[in-house]
Amino acid sequence: MRAAPSLLLVALLPLFAGCQVLAEKPQAAVAGTTRMQGELSAKDGQLLFKPCGESRHFAIFDAGNTGLLQEAAALAAEPGTLFADVSGNLSASQKAGNDGQLNVQRLYRVEHSDSACSDPNFKRLTLRAYGHEPDWSLKASGKGMILDRPGQPSLAVPYLEEQLPDGRFSINTEANGQRVELWVAPQRCVDVATGGVQHLSAELRLNGQLMRGCAYYGGSRND
Structure with a gap:
């Protein structure tokens, strides 16, 4: 179509x-x-x-x-x-x-x-988050998270999820010498590169560096 x-x-x-x-x-x-x-x-x-x-x-x-x-x-x-x-x-x-x-x-x-x-990965994911300038992509499932960045090897690690008030939550890990924190809020988010709209906003903190982006639930999570 x-x-x-x-x-x-x-x-x-x-x-x-x-x-x-x-x-x-x-x-x-x-x-x-x-x-x-x-x-x-x-x-x-x-x-x-x-x-x-x-x-x-x-x-x-x-x-x-x-x-x-x-x-x-x-x-x-x-x-x-x-x-x-x-x-x-x-x-x-x-x-x-x-x-x-x-x-x-x-x-x-x-x-x-x-x-x-x-998309072959959609049904297995609980969350996908991504952002631009710099580009980054994070995929979370029941088996762990994978963080991808251009020019860097993929970081595949386990994580913990913490529920916060007002529908917010975070997933975080400290593994392989890296500290990864993703903070997610139920707020309309516009992809600055494509204009697409997602139902979650996201902030990624990687070893203290703040990167903003959007997120949506994967097929294995509907709450």
Whole structure:
């Protein structure tokens, strides 16, 4: 799926007129929802969601006031496939021409990506965090964390996680002569390089050096 950006933007305008901007507040998990990933497109004034690996299309209703419609419209200014990672539930369609309605309750991320649907690591991860200037990427799973930086060998180490108030948490380790601390907060975060939006902000401290970035839960963590 590759929709013309201008057409997508025009199609979305009636959808988000008058809606509130995405609140920078923790979004509580809603019982009965399912996490889903897929591609976004626009047709007949509707924002449609096509789950990864499927041919069905669901009209999006932003039941949780997540800001997905606004975010998708803003990203439509750039070419490329729009990918969304959300949780919600399916219901009967309110309009003809689609396979049902996706009632979105939580937005994890929305970004341009041609490969996110086929990411082999997503289901195994609990968290992915990354940043730019300098570039860094951290992946955490039940087996440990891996920190990658350009020009440096990958650092693969075990870690401890500490829960903090207001939905915040940290993961940290002291191993191989390195001290790594990642502080995560449930706050809307914009990728400065791509414009993509993630549901978590992140601060990485590596041996005292502070690096900022964004983060999102992997497929093995939904809280």
